[in-house]
Amino acid sequence: MSLPVVAIVGRPNVGKSTLFNRLVGKKLALVDDTPGVTRDRRMGDARLGDLKFQIMDTAGLEDADPTSLAGRMRAMSEAAIRECDVVLFLIDARAGVLPLDEHFAEFIRKCERPVILVANKAEGKAGEGGLLDSYALGLGDPIALSAEHGEGTSDLYEALRDKLATVGKDMPDEEDAFDEAITGIDLDEEGNAIEDDPLRPLRVAIVGRPNAGKSTLINQLIGKERLLVGPEAGITRDSISVDWEWKGREIKLFDTAGMRRKARVQEKLEKLSVADGLRAVKFAEVVVVLLDATIPFEKQDLQITDLIIREGRSLVIGLNKWDLIEDRGAKFRELREEADRLLPQVKGVPLVTLSGLTGEGTSRLMDACLKAYDLWNIRISTGRLNRWFSGVIEHHPPPAVAGRRLKLRYITQAKARPPHFVVFCTRPDAVPESYRRYLINGLRETFEMPGVPIRLHMKSSG
Ligand code: GDP
Numbered sequence: 389m390s391l392p393v394v395a396i397v398g399r400p401n402v403g404k405s406t407l408f409n410r411l412v413g414k415k416l417a418l419v420d421d422t423p424g425v426t427r428d429r430r431m432g433d434a435r436l437g438d439l440k441f442q443i444m445d446t447a448g449l450e451d452a453d454p455t456s457l458a459g460r461m462r463a464m465s466e467a468a469i470r471e472c473d474v475v476l477f478l479i480d481a482r483a484g485v486l487p488l489d490e491h492f493a494e495f496i497r498k499c500e501r502p503v504i505l506v507a508n509k510a511e512g513k514a515g516e517g518g519l520l521d522s523y524a525l526g527l528g529d530p531i532a533l534s535a536e537h538g539e540g541t542s543d544l545y546e547a548l549r550d551k552l553a554t555v556g557k558d559m560p561d562e563e564d565a566f567d568e569a570i571t572g573i574d575l576d577e578e579g580n581a582i583e584d585d586p587l588r589p590l591r592v593a594i595v596g597r598p599n600a601g602k603s604t605l606i607n608q609l610i611g612k613e614r615l616l617v618g619p620e621a622g623i624t625r626d627s628i629s630v631d632w633e634w635k636g637r638e639i640k641l642f643d644t645a646g647m648r649r650k651a652r653v654q655e656k657l658e659k660l661s662v663a664d665g666l667r668a669v670k671f672a673e674v675v676v677v678l679l680d681a682t683i684p685f686e687k688q689d690l691q692i693t694d695l696i697i698r699e700g701r702s703l704v705i706g707l708n709k710w711d712l713i714e715d716r717g718a719k720f721r722e723l724r725e726e727a728d729r730l731l732p733q734v735k736g737v738p739l740v741t742l743s744g745l746t747g748e749g750t751s752r753l754m755d756a757c758l759k760a761y762d763l764w765n766i767r768i769s770t771g772r773l774n775r776w777f778s779g780v781i782e783h784h785p786p787p788a789v790a791g792r793r794l795k796l797r798y799i800t801q802a803k804a805r806p807p808h809f810v811v812f813c814t815r816p817d818a819v820p821e822s823y824r825r826y827l828i829n830g831l832r833e834t835f836e837m838p839g840v841p842i843r844l845h846m847k848s849s850g
């Protein structure tokens with residue numbers, strides 16, 4: 389049963405993201421004072437009292453040259469209005485009704501969608517004038533709301549309930565539909581996504597520096613003009629998830645902010661964006677680091693990759709813009725060698741050459757993601773592990789430390805996602821780091837887990 393879709397529209401800075409966050413109940417959208425920060429639309433499962441619906445946050449409704457960023461944002465807002473069941477049209481009660489608000493009120497009236505006029509920032513007295521003015525928009529009685537302080541939500545509830553009833557969408561009453569908010573993933577104490585639910589979509593994040601081609605790739609994959617793409621670096625400011633299906637498998641794709649600090653961008657905004665990118669990494673099971681193959685393995689690429697490995701996520705490296713590479717064979721050998729040298733912790737990490745622009749290699753990328761995910765979930769029986777381990781103990785025992793032999797007893801896999809192994813031995817603290825690495829590499833090769841961040845703990849067996 390599909391949920392009704394409610395779109396939040398309005399010019400920049402009226403509080404759309406704030407309202408979206410309130411309805412979704414999670415700090416998901418990016419909120420900032422800079423007009424135009426909310427540059428895309430995003431969906432979330434929302435609830436208000438007993439009303440359950442999907443909420444869509446849109447870019448600002450700006451009347452501008454259609455080839456500009458603002459023009460494209462406007463086009464996406466229009467698309468959102470066409471796709472939704474009910475429009476929440478926000479104005480800023482403190483700022484009053486601006487010509488831009490009037491212009492778009494007119495547009496919304498023409499769309500003939502049920503609309504609720506919301507005069508936001510109406511807490512206190514400062515919003516009274518704007519609230520009264522907004523009657524003139526001809527969109528019915530305004531709801532006085534303070535998205536930030538949570539005032540007026542019961543009026544909003546009543547208005548929404550009435551509009552949703554006229555839309556006549558069935559309202560499912562099972563809780564289940566709401567278990568997964570847009571990034572509603574439970575994390576355990578270590579910050580790992582809680583064990584697999586086979587019905588849950590596979591969560592893939594695509595990260596990389598600004599201009600690596602993330603948005604282009606996602607558009608190519610999902611085949612819709614869903615994300616804004618353009619030469620303005622860092623256009624994709626915060627993480628956005630898109631539900632999608634590939635080879636019959638449900639996938640939730642996270643597009644993340646570029647990680648590079650941009651000189652011209654406000655510090656606060658950039659910090660939020662980076663935090664958001666990191667959050668997407670935590671939520672994801674597979675992370676694709678997208679590199680621009682013409683300028684690969686920059687410092688920031690390595691920093692984010694290192695973080696992903698430390699978080700224990702499964703990793704795939706996409707060598708994007710491969711269409712621009714001339715001597716492909718030589719370039720690939722060079723990058724393979726570089727990857728293994730710079731990222732020894734994930735030796736053999738899958739490198740997939742692709743072009744988000746032409747589409748070449750994108751299905752190989754998705755195949756690599758599914759494979760990386762399976763390896764991340766691998767469970768190796770204690771029997772198989774110890775058959776390998778007894779050979780290791782016999783032929784490559786750990787060195788004696790301070791004249792005393794270390795005794796390794798056995799190995800077992802404690803956990804998957806990523807694979808954790810425990811070696812029981814006589815003096816865990818005395819095992820040299822080099823020997824631990826030797827064991828990890830041995831596990832990786834023997835059980836064929838290239839690129840998987842393997843955890844290995846030494847424990848005392850008394
Ligand atoms: P958007 O551009 O429509 O997405 O607007 P945001 O949600 O980013 O909000 C813009 C600014 O308005 C932020 O500084 C918010 O904190 C502020 N804001 C949002 N809702 C309210 C409100 O109800 N009252 C007041 N006073 N400020 C608000």
Ligand code: GDP
Nearest residue numbers: 598599600601602603604617618709743744745
């Ligand atoms: P993002 O900042 O990582 O989201 O990067 P975008 O998707 O916005 O792409 C940045 C620029 O690189 C745009 O001008 C794209 O057209 C271009 N681009 C993206 N992917 C490719 C590709 O595979 N090949 C080529 N030649 N250009 C690409």
